[in-house]
Amino acid sequence: MKRYLLLQIVILIVLFSTDFSQAGYRETFEKEFMLSPWSIAKGETSACIQCHTSDDMGPEMHEITRQWKDSWHAKNNISCHDCHGGAPEDASMSMMHQRGFKGSPQDSDIPEFCGSCHIAILDNYLKSGHGKTFCDAAEGPSCVTCHGSHNIQQANMDIINEQLCSQCHTYERAKEMKQALFIVENKLSSVEESLAHLQMLGINVDDQEKSFFRTHLEFRALFHSIDVEAVRVKSSDYTQKLEIIESKIDDSFNKLAYRRNFSAYLFLLFIGLSIVVFLLSKSYEQK
Amino acid sequence: MWGKIKHWVEVRLGLEELINRHLRSYKTPKGANFLNTLGFVALIAFIVQVITGIMLLLYYLPHPDHAFQSVQTITNDIPYGWLFRLIHNIGSNIIIGVIIIHLIHVFLRVSYKRPREVTWISGCIMFFLVLLTSITGQLLPWHQTGFWQTTVTSTIPAFLPVIGEGISSYMRGGEFVTGITLSRYFSFHVVILPVIISVLIGLHVLLIRRQGISTSPSLEPESSKTSSTEFKRENHPEGRPCFPHFSLKRLFMVMIYFAIVFFILTFMPNLFLPPETNIPANPLMTPESIRPAWYFLAPYQLIKIIPNDIMGISLVVIFSAILLLWPFFDAKEGERNILKRPILLSAALIALTLWGIFTVWGMY
Ligand code: HEM
Numbered sequence: 001m002k003r004y005l006l007l008q009i010v011i012l013i014v015l016f017s018t019d020f021s022q023a024g025y026r027e028t029f030e031k032e033f034m035l036s037p038w039s040i041a042k043g044e045t046s047a048c049i050q051c052h053t054s055d056d057m058g059p060e061m062h063e064i065t066r067q068w069k070d071s072w073h074a075k076n077n078i079s080c081h082d083c084h085g086g087a088p089e090d091a092s093m094s095m096m097h098q099r100g101f102k103g104s105p106q107d108s109d110i111p112e113f114c115g116s117c118h119i120a121i122l123d124n125y126l127k128s129g130h131g132k133t134f135c136d137a138a139e140g141p142s143c144v145t146c147h148g149s150h151n152i153q154q155a156n157m158d159i160i161n162e163q164l165c166s167q168c169h170t171y172e173r174a175k176e177m178k179q180a181l182f183i184v185e186n187k188l189s190s191v192e193e194s195l196a197h198l199q200m201l202g203i204n205v206d207d208q209e210k211s212f213f214r215t216h217l218e219f220r221a222l223f224h225s226i227d228v229e230a231v232r233v234k235s236s237d238y239t240q241k242l243e244i245i246e247s248k249i250d251d252s253f254n255k256l257a258y259r260r261n262f263s264a265y266l267f268l269l270f271i272g273l274s275i276v277v278f279l280l281s282k283s284y285e286q287k
Numbered sequence: 288m289w290g291k292i293k294h295w296v297e298v299r300l301g302l303e304e305l306i307n308r309h310l311r312s313y314k315t316p317k318g319a320n321f322l323n324t325l326g327f328v329a330l331i332a333f334i335v336q337v338i339t340g341i342m343l344l345l346y347y348l349p350h351p352d353h354a355f356q357s358v359q360t361i362t363n364d365i366p367y368g369w370l371f372r373l374i375h376n377i378g379s380n381i382i383i384g385v386i387i388i389h390l391i392h393v394f395l396r397v398s399y400k401r402p403r404e405v406t407w408i409s410g411c412i413m414f415f416l417v418l419l420t421s422i423t424g425q426l427l428p429w430h431q432t433g434f435w436q437t438t439v440t441s442t443i444p445a446f447l448p449v450i451g452e453g454i455s456s457y458m459r460g461g462e463f464v465t466g467i468t469l470s471r472y473f474s475f476h477v478v479i480l481p482v483i484i485s486v487l488i489g490l491h492v493l494l495i496r497r498q499g500i501s502t503s504p505s506l507e508p509e510s511s512k513t514s515s516t517e518f519k520r521e522n523h524p525e526g527r528p529c530f531p532h533f534s535l536k537r538l539f540m541v542m543i544y545f546a547i548v549f550f551i552l553t554f555m556p557n558l559f560l561p562p563e564t565n566i567p568a569n570p571l572m573t574p575e576s577i578r579p580a581w582y583f584l585a586p587y588q589l590i591k592i593i594p595n596d597i598m599g600i601s602l603v604v605i606f607s608a609i610l611l612l613w614p615f616f617d618a619k620e621g622e623r624n625i626l627k628r629p630i631l632l633s634a635a636l637i638a639l640t641l642w643g644i645f646t647v648w649g650m651y
Contacts, residue, residue, distance in 0.1 A: 077571065200562045204363040259369060260553055267549035274542035281535035 047091035048080040067151035083113070108135070110142045120217065124224040131224075139168070155220065156189070157181045173228075180231040181223060187242045188216050194249045203252050208245050215241050310530030313496075314523040318503025319533055324540040325389035326410075326495075330488060331541050332382040333417075335548075337481060339375040342368075347427065349473040351466045354429035355567040370552075377551050379421055380559050381544065383582050386414050394613075394635060397623045398501040402518070404614035406494045411611045413487045416480055421580065423476040426469060432561060434568035435577045437464050437472070446596035447604070463570070499523065584649030585642050591649075 051057075053065050068074055073082075081088045086101035088094060095101045105113040111131065115122025125131040125143075133140035146159055157178055165174035191212055195205050219238050222231055296302055315323075346365055348357040361368035390410065393399060399407035422440055425433040441464065445455035460467035499521035527533065551558055563574050579587050586603045593599035609616065617631070625632050 075572075199565050201557060202362055202369075202560060202565055204359045259556070263370070263549050263552040263556075267546060267553050270542050270546040270549060274539055274546055277535055277539040277542055281532070281539055284532050284535060 046079055046081070046088040047094045048084075048086065048088050051091060051094075052080075064150050067148075071150060071152045072154050073152055078117075107142065108138065110144055111135070114143045120221040121224050124221050128224060128226045130226055141168070157185045177223070177226065177228050177231065180228050180235070184219055184235050184238045184242070187239060187246075188212075188219070191242055191245055191249070192216075194246075198249065198252050201256065203256070205249075205252070208248050211241070212245055215245070306530065310534065311528045313529045314526035315500050315529050315533040316502045316521070316523045316526045319500060319526070319536075321536055321540055322388075322392045323500060324533075324537040325385055325392060326491075327537045328540050328544050329382060329385045329389055330492075332378060332385055332544060333484065333488070335378050336375060336382060339371045339378065340477065340481075342371040343375055344477060349427065349469055351429055351469055351568070354427060354469065358428040358430075373552050373556055374548060376559050377548050379424060380580070380582075381548055381551075383417060383421065385544070386417060387582070390414060391639070395625050395632075396501065396503065397617075397625055397628075397631075399614040400617070400623065401614075401620075402498055403494070403501065404618075406491060406498070407614050408611060409487050409491045409494070413484055413491065415607070415611075416484050416487070418582065420476060420480045420484070421582075423472040423480065425580070426464070426472045427476060428564065429469065429568045431563040431566045431568055431572075431574050432577075433564070434464060434570070435574055436579055437468065439577055440579065440583075441468070443590060443600060446590075446600040448597055451600075578649070581646065585645035588645045588649035 049065055052061050068080070079088065080086075081094075084102055084104070085099075086094045086096075087099040090099070093099050097103075102113075111122055111125060111134070115125070126135070130140040134142055146164065147155065160174050160178045160181075162171045162174075165171055195209055195212060198205050199209075215238060219234075222234060225231075343361060346357055346361050346368065348354055358372065362372050363369070393407070393410070422437075426437045427433070437459075441455055441458040444458070445451045447454065456462065458468070458471075459465070460471050497518075500523075502521065502523070559580075578584070589603060590596070590599035593602065622628055625635075
């Protein structure tokens with residue numbers, strides 16, 4: 001009798017540990033659950049990167065991928081094919097125009113090329129002196145003049161410097177712009193720092209981060225109009241928006257202070273209790 | 288009123304008799320000091336993990352798309368959720384510290400000798416299982432640290448010959464750390480391991496109650512050495528009643544345990560939550576450094592510095608096996624005072640120092 005029971009248990013264990021891969025349900029399970037985007041490194045499987053970093057490629061090609069890897073786009077999962085089009089999963093067809101490959105943009109196409117994603121900035125840029133002179137006379141700066149094409153980093157007013165902005169006109173105009181940006185940019189960077197700090201302390205700042213993102217996007221899009229007057233006029237609007245975020249940040253710091261006080265109270269309570277118990281224990285020891 | 292309730296309970300439970308038999312007339316040896324209470328502290332610490340863990344379970348969601356957000360909700364939106372989460376997090380580290388000191392203390396008192404081998408082994412297994420509980424818990428919040436630590440820890444067994452690959456892929460449920468790994472770790476963390484540990488705690492405590500706490504060899508030299516071939520319960524006629532003397536010592540240490548937890552919670556709440564624990568797991572982005580928790584630094588460093596992978600992991604396995612079966616390596620009847628056993632003492636101290644050096648080394 002006992003032996004049969006044992007046998008049954010063994011059979012059950014064997015059944016449970018066998019592979020049900022034939023059963024079919026497992027395949028769908030794997031597709032939906034296991035192979036979702038969070039499970040596989042899709043960046044690593046890009047045929048573009050694999051081929052463009054292979055040994056056949058010249059050093060300039062390697063340099064392009066290296067620059068992209070350090071860029072803000074790479075950190076936000078914007079890969080080669082997001083800009084250039086093509087089929088990253090299929091090495092032999094990846095650079096065919098039928099598969100949406102756009103190639104390297106002509107100089108004059110660059111604003112539209114970047115603007116397909118950065119729409120608001122493109123709008124302001126096209127209306128600005130820079131955009132107009134670039135499109136009409138191929139003289140003004142394009143996106144890549146100021147940002148580069150593969151080594152694009154997070155932007156702030158440090159981009160405005162004498163070397164870059166005095167190529168086509170005096171630095172005076174650029175400097176005036178920089179001064180106009182100053183107040184809001186300062187607040188932007190302090191808010192950004194506080195949000196990052198709070199996040200590292202485990203505070204959920206998703207909502208504030210969203211409105212911060214919207215605010216800096218709008219404000220920096222405004223910069224691309226290179227209209228110093230407009231920037232000055234709107235500055236107070238943006239300061240106000242940022243102050244609302246700042247007050248939420250203060251709330252979070254207050255919440256942290258409350259937690260700290262609460263646990264400090266518990267800490268003192270247990271220190272007190274331990275002293276009482278210790279004295280009690282000593283008094284029993286003497287009895 | 289209070290008297291009436293007490294009487295009501297007394298008539299039905301015989302509480303008075305229970306306390307008298309199990310606590311007042313149960314004697315603890317003369318030399319029982321504060322370090323003897325560490326096992327009890329570990330028990331309380333485990334109960335704290337269970338209670339805070341159950342509280343977390345009310346809101347936690349074991350799915351890759353929701354786990355991180357659910358833990359964020361617990362710490363940010365649920366009233367006092369932060370308290371439970373942080374106690375669970377800090378407590379998981381303190382409990383391991385307590386167990387390690389408990390183990391060292393038992394070793395230095397040479398208490399593992401006959402008839403206490405099974406007590407030692409059950410304790411050791413519990414230690415390993417608590418470490419496993421920590422490993423599995425680490426993944427549950429689905430943050431960068433946990434995700435990548437799991438990637439590393441689940442790869443290490445693969446170095447073992449023959450069975451290694453099997454262990455690794457069983458841990459992960461596939462080739463990568465995925466939703467399957469999370470489900471698997473979740474069930475181990477909240478059900479399987481806690482239940483096994485509870486059973487072992489029962490065995491451990493039963494053995495200790497039946498055998499009595501061991502004497503301190505320097506204060507109370509063993510009276511009759513010959514009798515250890517049959518069951519004998521140490522009555523410690525000279526000792527003190529467990530209640531209230533020893534119980535107060537225990538209570539004191541438990542208060543200290545809570546004081547330490549709340550000290551860390553007040554002054555360094557993020558001690559065990561490095562910055563990357565606030566970033567959701569991202570399989571595309573490897574953090575700059577993947578460092579295991581402090582209690583795994585020593586074995587991790589050992590595996591890292593030994594160029595031969597199989598050797599490194601085998602050494603760790605061998606050390607663990609020796610620790611687990613130590614009572615049988617030192618089975619001879621004999622001196623229980625470690626001060627009179629210079630070889631054992633120096634071996635123990637060298638092992639401890641090496642562990643410390645490797646831990647510090649692992650931090651850099
Ligand atoms: C031996 C005892 C235990 C240890 C050492 C332990 C350890 C841990 C650790 C290290 C974490 C990650 C913590 C963090 O990053 O915040 C964790 C998370 C978690 N544990 Fe435990 N745990 C134990 C018992 C339990 C029990 C008994 C339960 C439930 C019945 C539980 C439920 C949870 C849950 C739901 C989480 C995820 C939530 C979170 O990360 O805050 N734990 N545990």
